[in-house]
Amino acid sequence: MEEQPQPPKELPEGAFKLYLLERGYNIIVLLLRYGFFLGLAYIGYLSLKELAGKATIADIAFTFLGKQAVSNWGYNLALFVSIIWALTERKLRLRKTKYLSERPKNLEKQIDPNRTSSGLQPTGETNPEDKP
Known part of the structure; x- marks a missing residue:
């Protein structure tokens, strides 16, 4: 995991606000990065749940491809x-x-x-x- 930046011991004026802004940005980037993959997994789950037990074009295609050598x-x-x-x-x-x-x-x-x-x-x- 990436090393988190530490706040300096003595802060010039406005530096703490900049530090908090940077930390907030880092949190948003992490949420977007891992949220994207989580969202893809959830959409895949919903797709499989919807198709479960139903004869669809996808089922026909998989059956056809399975029969082909x-x-x-x-x-x-x-x-x-x-x-x-x-x-x-x-x-x-x-x-x-x-x-x-x-x-x-x-x-x-x-x-x-x-x-x-x-x-x-x-x-x-x-x-x-x-x-x-």
């Missing part, structure tokens, strides 16, 4: 999402490598102006000419 759609969806995530992550990593590679290169050139390049691409990939 997981291998038919679940694995395919997981594979698709994984591929999209991996491609996005690779693109981000290459872009970040390119962004971060310039500063060390410039610093190394300052230390040794005769330094030669390793031949790597700015994104960190192997030079196409080096591939067999």
Whole structure:
């Protein structure tokens, strides 16, 4: 839990009011933070209570999805999402490598102006000419 601020020993004029205002603000923030999750849980409870024992579209959908084999759609969806995530992550990593590679290169050139390049691409990939 967050450490609570303590009032100073000697207070300048108006500082106590400021301290009380800050404490009130902290209490309101805590109430909002935990009240939000409590409200979500309560709304979920009310929704389940309302649907209990009734045949609804949700019941039909759950029954249909339950009868479908997981291998038919679940694995395919997981594979698709994984591929999209991996491609996005690779693109981000290459872009970040390119962004971060310039500063060390410039610093190394300052230390040794005769330094030669390793031949790597700015994104960190192997030079196409080096591939067999």
